[in-house]
Amino acid sequence: MNEFYQKDIISIKDYTKDQLESIFTSTDKIMKLSLSERREISKGKTLGYLFYEPSTRTRLSFDSAMASIGGNSLGISDITSSSTQKGESLADTVRIMSIYSDVLVLRHTLDGSSRFAAEISDKPIINAGSGTEEHPTQAIQDLYTIKKEKKKIDGLKIGIVGDLKYGRTVYSLLHGLGNYDVDVRLISPESLRIRSDSTYEIKKKLDFTESTNIEDHLDELDVLYVTRIQKERFPDEEEYLKVKGSYVVGLDMLKRMKDDTIILHPLPRIDEISADVDKTKNAKYFEQAEYGKHTRAAILGMILNENGF
Ligand code: CP
Incomplete structure (x- = not known):
């Protein structure tokens, strides 16, 4: 089984050199695949995103990466148009998003937000920026x-x-x-x-x-x-x-x-x-x-496929 399967990505501190290098190898591999081969990697899977802070590259590169490996994305990019405006907690929002998705990408203003979300979600959480702490x-x-x-x-x-x-x-x-x-x-x-x-x-x-x-x-x-x-x-x-x-x-x-x-x-x-x-x-x-799209496609492919791709 590949060691990233169904795992959260919360902090870069959790990774060894070998693990980072294996993500780079998978990125090289994914970039060499034909479009049709890439689209088999996460066919039918859904990425959910929750962005409590603005983003252009991170959100769109995850979206684009997921599409490139055959999956789809849904989520909240403008928190003011979500039920957070009515007072819904981060915990409940994460719980709901984890029902609708196979993997969740979270950007939040607070340090520790992704680790907190990972405790609540039964789907893997990817930290897309937590306060001033990590990305x-x-x-x-x-x-x-x-x-x-x-x-x-x-x-x-x-x-x-x-x-x-x-x-x-x-x-x-x-x-x-x-x-x-x-x-x-x-x-x-x-x-x-x-x-x-x-x-x-x-x-x-x-x-x-x-x-x-x-x-x-x-x-x-x-x-x-x-x-x-x-x-x-x-x-x-x-x-x-x-x-x-x-x-x-x-x-x-x-x-x-x-x-x-x-x-x-x-x-x-x-x-x-x-x-x-x-x-x-x-x-x-x-x-x-541009490499951000390909590294994220590799990360998603590894999280979503038990035997890698
Ligand atoms: N680099 C980066 O995180 O860019 P965005 O804020 O546009 O996602």
């Missing part, structure tokens, strides 16, 4: 992108810049990178440094440095992972305004990087990467979004 399938797609574009993960120098305090993709990525031998440089405004409660755990697995100055690292990096400073997470708008626009990756910065440095971003982007970078060979964030 594990984003990390899987990020690691897969690095591996595809750089042909390896071990040995790379990786800069992560932007909102490291509130960025859930950053926490999941750091825990995922903890399975590899990498040199990580964290770059952020002082007020957006990685949260100290998480640093302790990450430090056990990963070497990283922290600084505020991106210039010091540009000529050394193999990967620059840029994140948005997330206005919606700041308790005080004044604090947001102090750090808004702290880092903008443009052609001037790109000239000081290695020729083959790749630039990633979980997206959405606001102004932290200028649009003229998009057409350069270094910009890989749209490929990253």
